[in-house]
Amino acid sequence: MFTALLVALVIGGLIIFLVQRRKNQVLKTEDGWWGAGAPPEGEEDLTIRSFKVTTTDEELEDLYRRMDQTRPVPSLEDSQFHYGFNSHYLQKVVSYWRKDFDWRRQVDKLNQYPHFKTNIEGIDVHYVHVKPKTVPEGTKAIPLIMVHGWPGSFYEFYGLIPMLTEPSDPGQLVFEVVCPSIPGYGFSEAPRKKGFDSVCAARIFHKLMKRLGFQQFYAHGGDWGWLVTTNMAQLAPKTVKGLHVNFAPPSKPGLLVTLSIVLGRRFPKLFGFTETDVERLYPCMEKLVLESMKESGYMHIQATKPDTAGRGLNDSPVGLAAYILEKFSTWTDHDFRNLEDGGLTRKFSLDDLLTNVMIYWTSGCIVSSMRFYKENFGKGLDAPHAKIPVFVPTGFACFPNELMHTPKLWVKQKYHNLVSFSPMQRGGHFAAMEEPRLMAEDIQQFTRSVEEMMKKKKE
Amino acid sequence: MQRLQLLKDTFFGLDVAQQQLIIGCAVAAAAAGGILTYAMQRSSKMRSIPLGEGWWGAGEKPLLEDQKIYPFTVETSDEEIEDLHERIDKTRFTDPLEDSGFQYGFNSTYLKKVISYWRNTFDWKKQVAMLNKYPHFKTKIEGLDVHFIHVRPLQSGDQRALPLMLVHGWPGSFYEFYKILPLLTQNHNGFAFEVVIPSIPGYGFSEAPHKKGFNSLAAARIFLTLMERLGFSQFYLQGGDWGSLITTNMAQMRPDCVKGLHLNMCMSNRGFKVLLSIIIGPYLPFLVGFSQEDVRRLFPFFQKNVWQMLEESGYLHIQATKPDTAGRGLNDSPVGLAAYILEKFSSWTHMKNRDLEDGGLERKFSLDDLLTNVMIYWTTGSIISSMRFYKENFSSNPNNRIDAKTGIFVPTGLAAFPQEILHCPKSWAQIRYQNIVSYTFMPRGGHFPALEEPRLLANDVIQFAKAIENL
Numbered sequence: 001m002f003t004a005l006l007v008a009l010v011i012g013g014l015i016i017f018l019v020q021r022r023k024n025q026v027l028k029t030e031d032g033w034w035g036a037g038a039p040p041e042g043e044e045d046l047t048i049r050s051f052k053v054t055t056t057d058e059e060l061e062d063l064y065r066r067m068d069q070t071r072p073v074p075s076l077e078d079s080q081f082h083y084g085f086n087s088h089y090l091q092k093v094v095s096y097w098r099k100d101f102d103w104r105r106q107v108d109k110l111n112q113y114p115h116f117k118t119n120i121e122g123i124d125v126h127y128v129h130v131k132p133k134t135v136p137e138g139t140k141a142i143p144l145i146m147v148h149g150w151p152g153s154f155y156e157f158y159g160l161i162p163m164l165t166e167p168s169d170p171g172q173l174v175f176e177v178v179c180p181s182i183p184g185y186g187f188s189e190a191p192r193k194k195g196f197d198s199v200c201a202a203r204i205f206h207k208l209m210k211r212l213g214f215q216q217f218y219a220h221g222g223d224w225g226w227l228v229t230t231n232m233a234q235l236a237p238k239t240v241k242g243l244h245v246n247f248a249p250p251s252k253p254g255l256l257v258t259l260s261i262v263l264g265r266r267f268p269k270l271f272g273f274t275e276t277d278v279e280r281l282y283p284c285m286e287k288l289v290l291e292s293m294k295e296s297g298y299m300h301i302q303a304t305k306p307d308t309a310g311r312g313l314n315d316s317p318v319g320l321a322a323y324i325l326e327k328f329s330t331w332t333d334h335d336f337r338n339l340e341d342g343g344l345t346r347k348f349s350l351d352d353l354l355t356n357v358m359i360y361w362t363s364g365c366i367v368s369s370m371r372f373y374k375e376n377f378g379k380g381l382d383a384p385h386a387k388i389p390v391f392v393p394t395g396f397a398c399f400p401n402e403l404m405h406t407p408k409l410w411v412k413q414k415y416h417n418l419v420s421f422s423p424m425q426r427g428g429h430f431a432a433m434e435e436p437r438l439m440a441e442d443i444q445q446f447t448r449s450v451e452e453m454m455k456k457k458k459e
Numbered sequence: 460m461q462r463l464q465l466l467k468d469t470f471f472g473l474d475v476a477q478q479q480l481i482i483g484c485a486v487a488a489a490a491a492g493g494i495l496t497y498a499m500q501r502s503s504k505m506r507s508i509p510l511g512e513g514w515w516g517a518g519e520k521p522l523l524e525d526q527k528i529y530p531f532t533v534e535t536s537d538e539e540i541e542d543l544h545e546r547i548d549k550t551r552f553t554d555p556l557e558d559s560g561f562q563y564g565f566n567s568t569y570l571k572k573v574i575s576y577w578r579n580t581f582d583w584k585k586q587v588a589m590l591n592k593y594p595h596f597k598t599k600i601e602g603l604d605v606h607f608i609h610v611r612p613l614q615s616g617d618q619r620a621l622p623l624m625l626v627h628g629w630p631g632s633f634y635e636f637y638k639i640l641p642l643l644t645q646n647h648n649g650f651a652f653e654v655v656i657p658s659i660p661g662y663g664f665s666e667a668p669h670k671k672g673f674n675s676l677a678a679a680r681i682f683l684t685l686m687e688r689l690g691f692s693q694f695y696l697q698g699g700d701w702g703s704l705i706t707t708n709m710a711q712m713r714p715d716c717v718k719g720l721h722l723n724m725c726m727s728n729r730g731f732k733v734l735l736s737i738i739i740g741p742y743l744p745f746l747v748g749f750s751q752e753d754v755r756r757l758f759p760f761f762q763k764n765v766w767q768m769l770e771e772s773g774y775l776h777i778q779a780t781k782p783d784t785a786g787r788g789l790n791d792s793p794v795g796l797a798a799y800i801l802e803k804f805s806s807w808t809h810m811k812n813r814d815l816e817d818g819g820l821e822r823k824f825s826l827d828d829l830l831t832n833v834m835i836y837w838t839t840g841s842i843i844s845s846m847r848f849y850k851e852n853f854s855s856n857p858n859n860r861i862d863a864k865t866g867i868f869v870p871t872g873l874a875a876f877p878q879e880i881l882h883c884p885k886s887w888a889q890i891r892y893q894n895i896v897s898y899t900f901m902p903r904g905g906h907f908p909a910l911e912e913p914r915l916l917a918n919d920v921i922q923f924a925k926a927i928e929n930l
Contacts, residue, residue: 036557062549066549066791069542069546069791070790070791071790071791071840073783073786073787073790073840073843073844074669075783076668076669076670076671076847077517077669077670077671078671079671083781083782083783083847083850084780084781084782084783084784084785084787085781085783085784085787086783087783090787190553191556192554192556192557193556193557194556194557194558194559293776293780294780295780296776297773297776297777297778297779297780297781297785298777298781300772300773300776300777301773301774301776301777301785302773303773304564304769304770304771304773305563305564305565305773305774305802306563306564307553307555307563307564307565307566307567307798308564308565308798308799308802309564309773309777310553311553311564311565311567311570311792311794311795311798311799312788312789312791312792312794312795312796312798312799313788313792313795314550314551314552314553314792314795315546315549315550315551315788315791315792315794315795316787316788316789316790316791316792316795318787318788318791319787319788319789319790319791319792319795320788322783322784322787322788323784323787323788326781326784364551364553367553368553371556371563374563
């Protein structure tokens with residue numbers, strides 16, 4: 001009996017020791033080259049060029065002609081958004097797009113912030129760089145990189161940027177914001193070689209921030225942006241001062257997560273589950289499994305056949321709008337599927353939604369944006385970054401209608417230095433665009449907490 | 460004998476409590492076994508499924524329905540062709556990743572070649588004339604115009620005409636059967652087939668349902684009504700892909716009408732027996748009813764069945780959940796539609812085609828045939844309604860639907876093609892198909908055998924019918 005206990009302790013100790021060893025693991029990566037053909041001889045081009053979004057009469061005429069020639073198919077009677085984007089409402093959206101939406105005015109709006117391009121690892125990376133106009137005495141602006149996801153873009157942050165660079169309240173922190181486009185999205189060039197995954201994007205964004213002269217910075221992301229910024233924190237933990245995310249699906253459910261799913265309903269306190277947690281997780285078959293199955297068809301086809309999936313969408317602006325805006329409807333609130341109009345304009349303006357769609361349309365990037373899914377999921381869920389935790393101070397904003405609800409316990413499995421976990425009052429998957437003020441407030445409080453922690457450490 | 464004596468001694472050597480425990484366990488086990496066997500038997504005791512009813516037209520159902528059969532001709536116009544050409548000319552290509560073959564989907568470089576052929580060489584008017592060489596018809600059933608072709612055998616005289624319905628799948632059409640048709644309508648030792656090939660409602664020239672809920676059971680009932688309207692009381696059925704499920708449902712609804720059911724794709728049940736055979740099969744195949752060929756086609760199981768299925772079923776997942784979104788762009792972009800449809804004709808004909816720069820498309824098919832099939836989807840604008848069929852059939856758990864729990868008792872013939880997406884061994888098929896008359900390991904061919912290996916498929920159908928007719 002005693003021997004058995006001793007053996008168990010030794011084995012237990014060994015396991016803990018091995019696990020501890022992993023604590024010091026930093027995500028490793030190598031340089032890549034994503035341009036056409038072989039990398040050229042000679043020095044890398046490090047210049048940063050100014051960039052302006054432009055449009056032409058031809059571009060608009062071509063768009064209008066395609067809209068006029070669309071071949072609509074009526075939705076089934078009484079089907080709302082259950083079969084996808086409702087055709088009747090789609091006609092209304094397209095009609096607005098054709099007659100009232102002013103792309104030239106939106107282009108001016110896009111250009112209100114300075115855009116740039118710079119060549120990294122063979123591709124032109126686009127970003128918006130907004131410096132604050134004034135900074136309080138004796139302080140410096142806090143550098144912050146914000147990374148978008150799919151089917152979003154840098155434009156999702158346009159409502160949020162002024163709240164961070166010119167906060168109304170004098171007591172709030174002032175940020176200097178960089179919003180890049182992931183390579184293959186919008187105005188960033190698409191990689192030409194296979195294998196461009198989130199770790200490559202993270203590495204490229206590190207190079208970008210370095211090129212801009214930032215030694216340390218904060219990072220914020222949702223959707224793919226969550227994974228790219230997480231990888232950035234894993235690649236160079238000393239460079240990323242703080243990581244703020246609004247989306248954190250567990251990549252590999254470990255024993256604790258599984259146990260909490262099985263027992264969490266009966267013993268919520270045991271796992272730190274709040275009432276909200278229980279409400280959003282159970283019945284778990286329906287809320288976790290079935291809901292995911294219903295909404296992940298796009299992910300499945302994009303992770304396997306992106307070139308096929310995107311092909312038609314690059315010719316049909318109406319098809320592209322339906323594909324993208326369906327997500328802005330359903331991922332903002334699942335109940336919107338029961339509405340004839342998908343509830344789209346309840347939280348967003350058509351101008352903002354269509355501007356985002358136009359970024360995909362005018363750059364023709366839908367296929368390359370979809371390839372990111374295959375590159376990240378193609379080899380299964382066993383990537384090295386999935387096995388390494390995050391030690392950088394992290395803040396998690398938990399929005400009630402996010403696609404996948406993650407209780408604090410789950411987030412902590414991966415993010416070992418969770419500084420703040422904020423249940424938000426309202427908002428869904430596109431929180432930055434839907435509830436910019438709530439997001440700004442959370443970024444403010446998180447950054448303040450980390451800055452104070454750093455100050456205390458120095459003293 | 461000695462062992463028995465030993466057992467007896469041991470048993471009587473125990474005390475009473477222990478003896479009772481052992482007897483109790485034995486009785487419980489026997490009872491459990493008995494209940495299990497009975498339950499399993501019961502599920503396959505159901506010999507047919509109810510017909511049900513439905514109406515799929517727009518708005519309210521009228522009092523009387525027109526039951527006449529009208530001749531139909533496929534038509535085209537200069538405007539239609541010009542519009543197609545204009546859209547092709549305006550397509551916006553995206554370069555493929557270097558060295559990616561067909562791994563990311565339809566390769567754009569090869570797509571350009573296909574499109575160039577389509578734009579400059581493909582002659583749609585000629586193809587339409589070719590489509591019309593067989594007589595087409597339409598008739599209204601359950602509120603929808605159902606399209607079909609009806610071909611009588613070549614010679615008359617004293618040969619017997621066996622009625623046969625062929626049902627297509629996705630992304631195919633009635634056109635897939637044009638090569639096999641002449642082989643079936645020929646005289647074979649005194650009989651020939653009289654062939655009916657419908658289009659599933661929502662596909663091609665058949666009207667799309669306007670109401671929710673149109674699944675394979677509804678399609679089966681509509682096709683049974685069609686055969687009845689054509690005056691056939693007994694007939695054969697052949698199908699693959701969705702056609703396999705629909706013809707199976709037809710055989711389950713009216714087993715008295717179906718003389719023989721021939722399938723080139725069969726969905727196997729999940730279930731304990733299947734699971735056991737997957738585990739034991741590679742090592743002791745004969746124990747679980749596997750032949751060497753079964754083992755060769757099934758294993759390594761995870762790689763061939765699970766991994767490969769995941770890689771190839773993205774379209775199924777999105778079409779079963781958001782068909783209106785998935786098809787929207789494809790109805791405006793003929794190039795997108797061609798890529799989407801032809802990718803299946805590549806991968807599902809042979810999985811290795813995914814590594815080829817040209818997807819191996821033209822090794823087994825002609826571009827004319829492939830593009831004619833695509834044109835049927837394009838000119839009818841039926842891509843979205845064709846995708847909805849997936850959602851309607853997967854809306855509830857398919858394993859709980861009545862047809863999944865009912866056996867099939869009509870004489871069945873299975874043609875197992877080596878490159879079919881999922882191999883179904885005879886032992887698995889026998890779980891539900893209780894009357895398998897023939898099971899043939901075909902030497903070559905994939906998911907579209909009617910178009911790819913028409914002679915092989917025709918021969919198997921003929922030998923199957925001969926066996927049933929006792930010729």
